[in-house]
Amino acid sequence: MNILxxxxxxxxxxxxxxxxxxxxxxRSSAGAIINPFDLNALEAAVQIKEKTGGSVTAISMxxxxxxxxxxxxxxxxxxxxxxxxxxxxxxxxxxxxxxTLASAIRKLGAFDLIICGEKTxxxxxxxxxPEVAExxxxxxxxxxxxxxxxxxxxxxxxxxxxxxxxxxxLRLPGLITVTKDLNNPRLPTLRDKLRAMRAEITVWSYKDxxxxxxxxxxxxxxSPTRVIRVYxxxxxxxxxxxxxxxxxxxxxxIVQILRESGVLG
Amino acid sequence: xxxxxVNLENLISDLxxxxxxxxxxxxxxxxxxxxxxETPDPVRPRAAEGLxxxxxxxxxxxxxxxxxxxxxxxxxxxxxxxxxxxxGSVPIKPGIILSLERMNKIEVDRENxxxxxxxxxxxxxxxKAADEAGLFFPPHPGxxxxxxxxxxxxxxxxxxxxxxGVMRNYIRGLEIVLPTGEILSLGGKLLKNNTGYDLMQLxxxxxxTLCVITKAVIRLFPKSKVMVTxxxxxxxxxxxxxxxxxxxxxxxxxxAIEYVQIREIEEAAKHLNxxxxxxxxxxxxxxxxxxxxxxxxxxxxxxxxxxCESNSAMDIMLxxxxxxxxxxxxxxxxxxxxLKPHMIDILDVTVPPSNLEKLMNEVDVIAxxxxxxxxxxxxxxxxxxxxxxxxxxxxxxRMADRIKSEIYKAAVALGGVITGEHGVGSLRIKDLxxxxxxxxxxxxxxxxxxFDPNNILNxxxxxx
Numbered sequence: 001m002n003i004l005x006x007x008x009x010x011x012x013x014x015x016x017x018x019x020x021x022x023x024x025x026x027r028s029s030a031g032a033i034i035n036p037f038d039l040n041a042l043e044a045a046v047q048i049k050e051k052t053g054g055s056v057t058a059i060s061m062x063x064x065x066x067x068x069x070x071x072x073x074x075x076x077x078x079x080x081x082x083x084x085x086x087x088x089x090x091x092x093x094x095x096x097x098x099x100t101l102a103s104a105i106r107k108l109g110a111f112d113l114i115i116c117g118e119k120t121x122x123x124x125x126x127x128x129x130p131e132v133a134e135x136x137x138x139x140x141x142x143x144x145x146x147x148x149x150x151x152x153x154x155x156x157x158x159x160x161x162x163x164x165x166x167x168x169x170l171r172l173p174g175l176i177t178v179t180k181d182l183n184n185p186r187l188p189t190l191r192d193k194l195r196a197m198r199a200e201i202t203v204w205s206y207k208d209x210x211x212x213x214x215x216x217x218x219x220x221x222x223s224p225t226r227v228i229r230v231y232x233x234x235x236x237x238x239x240x241x242x243x244x245x246x247x248x249x250x251x252x253x254i255v256q257i258l259r260e261s262g263v264l265g
Numbered sequence: 266x267x268x269x270x271v272n273l274e275n276l277i278s279d280l281x282x283x284x285x286x287x288x289x290x291x292x293x294x295x296x297x298x299x300x301x302x303e304t305p306d307p308v309r310p311r312a313a314e315g316l317x318x319x320x321x322x323x324x325x326x327x328x329x330x331x332x333x334x335x336x337x338x339x340x341x342x343x344x345x346x347x348x349x350x351x352x353g354s355v356p357i358k359p360g361i362i363l364s365l366e367r368m369n370k371i372e373v374d375r376e377n378x379x380x381x382x383x384x385x386x387x388x389x390x391x392x393k394a395a396d397e398a399g400l401f402f403p404p405h406p407g408x409x410x411x412x413x414x415x416x417x418x419x420x421x422x423x424x425x426x427x428x429x430g431v432m433r434n435y436i437r438g439l440e441i442v443l444p445t446g447e448i449l450s451l452g453g454k455l456l457k458n459n460t461g462y463d464l465m466q467l468x469x470x471x472x473x474t475l476c477v478i479t480k481a482v483i484r485l486f487p488k489s490k491v492m493v494t495x496x497x498x499x500x501x502x503x504x505x506x507x508x509x510x511x512x513x514x515x516x517x518x519x520x521a522i523e524y525v526q527i528r529e530i531e532e533a534a535k536h537l538n539x540x541x542x543x544x545x546x547x548x549x550x551x552x553x554x555x556x557x558x559x560x561x562x563x564x565x566x567x568x569x570x571x572x573c574e575s576n577s578a579m580d581i582m583l584x585x586x587x588x589x590x591x592x593x594x595x596x597x598x599x600x601x602x603x604l605k606p607h608m609i610d611i612l613d614v615t616v617p618p619s620n621l622e623k624l625m626n627e628v629d630v631i632a633x634x635x636x637x638x639x640x641x642x643x644x645x646x647x648x649x650x651x652x653x654x655x656x657x658x659x660x661x662x663r664m665a666d667r668i669k670s671e672i673y674k675a676a677v678a679l680g681g682v683i684t685g686e687h688g689v690g691s692l693r694i695k696d697l698x699x700x701x702x703x704x705x706x707x708x709x710x711x712x713x714x715x716f717d718p719n720n721i722l723n724x725x726x727x728x729x
Contacts, residue, residue, distance in 0.1 A: 012587055012588075014588055014591070184542065187496065187583060190570050191580075191581070197563065
């Protein structure tokens with residue numbers, strides 16, 4: 001089975017600082033890692049490969065530093081890694097990102113399954129995976145938390161939507177986006193890590209994608225999204241209050257406070 | 266209002282004058298959390314009745330409280346984060362519980378690479394303050410809710426002591442208050458100080474029996490640029506443990522080398538609703554390494570890898586992201602909490618590192634003799650072993666005591682001690698004689714009398 005995993009390099013959220021004045025992440029304050037949901041996607045792909053044979057290709061769009069994330073993907077079981085990097089890809093929103101990824105996937109040729117994380121921890125939109133599927137004209141299921149069955153032409157998955165879990169049979173080739181509940185990503189071995197450090201990473205630019213006269217679909221040009229302003233709600237501190245009186249009186253006061261603060265309608 | 270002796274009742278108004286009405290608590294229901302520590306329930310001493318909880322805001326407040334208590338011969342029990350495991354902070358007599366939680370300021374001096382922390386600041390606060398100043402507090406001496414005063418008073422150790430040492434190695438200065446009410450400043454922002462007997466070293470590890478620590482100068486280090494955690498599974502304990510001295514000799518000095526067995530570490534993961542990332546082998550070593558760059562780090566990992574492989578390691582797993590590493594540390598740190606409901610006591614015997622395997626084998630012999638489960642894991646790089654006496658198979662407390670004594674004797678026979686990091690507290694007093702000579706204990710008693718002539722400070726702890 002030929003599986004593609006879409007990954008994004010993101011700032012290490014446990015270390016990254018937020019620049020409150022500029023309203024954005026200070027990316028220089030932390031190292032970069034594979035988006036944690038994408039690790040679940042990669043783990044799922046590697047597990048399927050271990051069962052059915054085949055290969056896992058990790059694809060990422062990003063600046064040249066993203067090769068580190070792809071090396072990590074190789075250490076964790078991907079067989080091949082491709083970085084899509086070009087100044088013309090910069091400033092992409094989810095649509096332009098999906099367009100770029102879909103172009104690369106078309107260039108790669110036949111595949112059976114694409115797996116993505118449900119969303120990234122820095123963008124948090126959850127849109128890129130399904131958009132790639134739409135652009136490629138293949139079926140997709142988001143929020144997969146269970147893979148029940150897989151064979152050459154279909155996959156049966158459990159996907160969580162709100163309170164309900166849907167068991168869905170998906171025709172292949174298709175795309176799924178996965179949640180953290182799907183699996184526990186393995187740690188790489190030191191040997192694989194060292195091997196991945198020396199591995200070749202394929203880098204494709206705009207020209208390599210064979211998309212002639214399509215510049216308007218890439219990067220900032222291809223991004224209808226406009227971010228007007230990003231702001232952070234002020235952090236509220238815990239307010240404590242000691243109430244006295246009989247139990248019914250105190251209960252009444254609590255209800256009143258909750259009403260006034262808008263917690264109770 | 267609690268039920269107080271007349272002696273204690275008379276102090277309440279004076280205490281209120283010193284710290285303010287709000288900070289003197291006399292109702293039992295508002296001090297529940299201060300009456301116990303993390304010691305397993307079956308062996309934890311019970312708190313006395315008739316206690317007053319007082320929360321000072323300065324060393325002067327503490328001095329005023331201690332003067333008052335000393336004049337009235339009222340016991341005072343200093344408490345920190347109450348994360349101890351030997352009943353050290355449990356108030357076992359009617360008296361005053363002294364919580365320094367309001368004294369929680371931390372200042373980082375980047376020029377001298379030191380922090381000045383008040384006793385009530387937590388370990389979590391210190392780690393954060395150091396980090397924000399671009400510096401690093403290398404050890405991880407226990408629960409992050411533990412307070413600086415308690416960490417110093419118990420000379421806490423923890424897992425990351427291999428490279429830089431335990432709490433004592435970081436303390437450069439202390440402000441202490443004597444039971445008689447004098448405030449002393451010991452040491453300072455100094456790396457060398459040979460001026461007279463070093464009372465500061467006596468205060469460190471005194472378990473709140475000689476003085477109350479109110480402030481500390483703590484050495485920090487430059488932040489490591491890269492940190493990784495290795496998990497190395499082995500088929501046998503022997504293979505895992507003989508790897509440790511070889512790693513230490515190689516010059517690659519990890520921050521931590523922890524030994525765990527698969528059964529307990531999986532239990533801890535299950536307890537947290539997680540999955541331990543390495544499901545292989547009987548025994549595993551967890552190593553934390555720090556360094557200046559990824560390249561340097563991987564070279565050092567390769568060196569360690571060669572040593573592990575020469576000792577039949579099954580694989581070497583590498584965790585690089587902060588999330589993966591903190592998950593490993595979190596699961597490791599929760600072996601105790603996972604086992605606690607089924608536990609009678611947790612021991613922290615310590616032997617010369619090269620004797621750790623012998624000690625563990627002795628523990629196996631003792632477990633077989635009594636037909637009980639004695640899970641053991643520990644800080645392999647320090648020769649510090651946590652053996653748990655579990656309820657399973659233990660019929661009564663006398664049997665638990667006999668098992669403990671045999672483990673203690675085994676450790677001492679191997680050149681070890683009965684406690685490497687938890688301290689003596691209430692629980693280990695009667696076993697002191699296994700390690701310390703009569704003369705040694707006599708000198709300790711004399712020192713206690715000099716500091717605390719009326720025996721008001723944490724009485725019946727450390728010494729009988």
